[in-house]
Amino acid sequence: MIRLDVRQVPSLRMSVLSPIIALAVTVAAGGVLFLALGKDPVRVLSMFLVEPFNGVRALTELGLKCTPLILCALGLGLCFRSNVWNIGAEGQFLMGAIAGGGLALWVTNASAALSPWVFFPLVVVAGAAGGAAWAAIVALLRDRFNANEILVSLMLVYVADLFLSWLVFGPWKDPLGFNFPQTVQFAAATEIPRFVRGMRLHWGFAFALVAAVLMWLFMFRTHRGIQLQIGGPAPAAARYAGFSSRAAIWTTLLISGALAGIAGAFEVTGPMGQLTPHVASGYGFTAIIVAFVGRLHPLGAVLGSVVLSAFVIGGQLAQSRVGLPASVSGVFQGMLLLALLGCDTLIHHRPRLARWTWRAAP
Amino acid sequence: MSAPRLELRHITKRYGDVVANDDVGLAVAPGEIHAILGENGAGKSTLMKVVYGAVAPDAGELLWDGAPAAIQSPHDARALGIAMVFQHFSLFDSLTVAENVWLGLSRTVSLREVVEGIRGKAAEYGLDLDPDRPVHVLSVGERQRVEIVRALLANPRLLILDEPTAVLTPQAAEKLFETLRKLAATGCSILYISHKLHEILALCHQCTVLRGGRVVASCDPTRESTASLSRMMIGAEPPRLERRPANVGPLALSARGLALPGHDRFGVALEDVSLDVHAGEIVGIAGVSGNGQQELLAALSGEDPRADAGAIQLFGQPIGRMGAAARRKRGLHFVPEERLGRGAVPSLSLANNMLLTRHEALRAFGWIDRAALRHQASGVLRRYWVKASGPAAAARSLSGGNLQKYIVGRELDAVPKVLVVAQPTWGVDVGAAAQIRAELVALRDAGCAVLVVSEELEELFALADRLHVIAKGRLSPSIGSAEASVEQIGEWMSGLWTGGPGQAAALAGGAR
């Protein structure tokens, strides 16, 4: 039997090693999984671990995937540290996409002559407003009626998704689009400026990196940031200090909703260029894993998003090249989270071999 | 005599640069009550955790009944028959008393048996305890009782008690001593840590004194005095508390007819509590823990803002519905009884813990001036004799007494207009306790209104100008501490004041 003894002091070595061990365990288990599916494990694993990093184009695609993951995970990390379990970033992402897409649609229809650099800050504000408004519903219900934010935020994902469908099947449908459920292609003025012509990576990526640094400053260098993080591990201390738990609920949800909304707005005005029913691509859910892989730390979110983006891209490659089912990529992501949470035990516990003893009661 | 029950040889334990235990040796005979004495941060708790397997020593060996033993975990220790009551409790808040005790026992006992066992032990040793109450509603004194009963239920051969009486009333402590003497008579060895020197004189057969992690003396306490023990420990006798008569100023903090229903069916309801604290005086509240102290403190501090606005007044302003931060802004500071998790966040550094109640290091938009914050925290460390590696040390790495000094120091340093403090010297060594009391008196003389809630009668008599007693959620009238006697306060603790909740016999006199 392996027994776990509580460590007196959390092991620093293990808190660094645990994500690495988790990654190794995931890779090993993934290899076995691919083998069992009759695929060449080395080839498939290299699609997940090597090819996403192979070459400039691959790296820019990786950065493109990282952008929404970083933005969503930043807000979620803040929420989770404050004991606010917002798992509906996907819904806030969608509402930001709708708000940002709606703005782009309006500019397109009005044929306004606008520089993309003027539109950029506008779409950030629109996305943030859309996402924050959606998260505000969660905050309101939790604050006024003590409704469980896990359920509410999750349910609102489906409401947002259906709302988007209604828009693109109904009022916002492209009249000349052969009845396809999608809006017109947005005008060029509404496209997020790209770093390099011909590559899809856009300035939203830089925005996300700056947001990560700002979030880090907010969390560890401002009073409000520290306050928010006390409510989780030490609620009695927060009450003693007089930090309001209501303020924590509102602040964290509004910030994370806004960030997820910006991610959604970038997605539709960046790579997509129109609204379709398929804006929801799971970034908001994958970001939960990113946040935990990054230890709920803003800079960790950047690293975590690289890992998870590679997994997403690898999954797509494996699907198109060797016909690996798309769901297997999801399984692979889930295995990483599971392995990580398992390895985290080692930070606070020391495993050791022991005999299993049943002793009689004294 | 046979081999000692426990023998330690050359035990050394380092935390970074700090040597918590340095080449420590001691032996405990069967049936011996052995005191470990030392100032805050001397390494007492660390040594006990080594014996209990909760901390692995860097060097040294341990002999059990004369044979070398490898105790690598608390599990191993329990298997040998070692039980420990930790200084910081290890109870799960959401579970009941019985469930908490059950967790530590072997798997073959049923919960019902545990409940009966607790009732039995509690009755046998006169420790009042309801096994069905959830732990989160218990005061620290009650939690201490849970830990003690849990340890006793294991029928140990070696019992380690790390400051078990820190928050027990003298009566409860006296009962505990009877228990311990009975237990020792049956051959159980006891390692006993306390900062209350008279307890060690009354109870212990042997005494080992630690200082800076080293054994500096061992003696037979029955031949010593508190003064000589104190000299061994801190090199001097604690200074006497100097106090002049109070120079009472205007009313600062008052409660009028304060009534609050209990938070749940286990909470104590406050009934018609009236209380005045004037600038320049120290008012004490005595009572057995669990009689409404927690609830009263939370209502006064603002952690529980359910009271009627006018029921609590600060300088004539109604504050009953204000939160803790708003009250603090008006000059009311509070030291809670739980150090870890309430007075300080265990995982945060001492500097960041400053931010719970102090905002001097904040700049525009709540930006933290880190240099100023570190400087402020270092100032408290220095002024209140806190032993810590520096302002960056995590709160949980401090020894119990040192964290207490830090929290009290943080609030004293704020120069409050009103200070409400629970158990001001809990777990603090005699030297530092004397200093904290002197600081409280100095604060009073500077015109601060001080309210002290404590279970230590001696401390209350030494500090307070007037005393109240709390029993079953009701507050007695106040009595000048010079006129009060220990006996009378003891009776009041059972609610036996005129109109009190234990009004079986209406007592006349004393009240004013």
Ligand SMILES: Nc1ncnc2c1ncn2[C@@H]1O[C@H](COP(=O)(O)OP(=O)(O)OP(=O)(O)O)[C@@H](O)[C@H]1O
């Ligand atoms: N987990 C830890 N990490 C770092 N330092 C520690 C840790 N635990 C204890 N120390 C240090 O070891 C020293 C001894 O601490 P210990 O808790 O044994 O003191 P103590 O004698 O029990 O004091 P007290 O009377 O205040 O309870 C202290 O200087 C303390 O800061």
Ligand SMILES: [Mg+2]
């Ligand atoms: Mg200690």
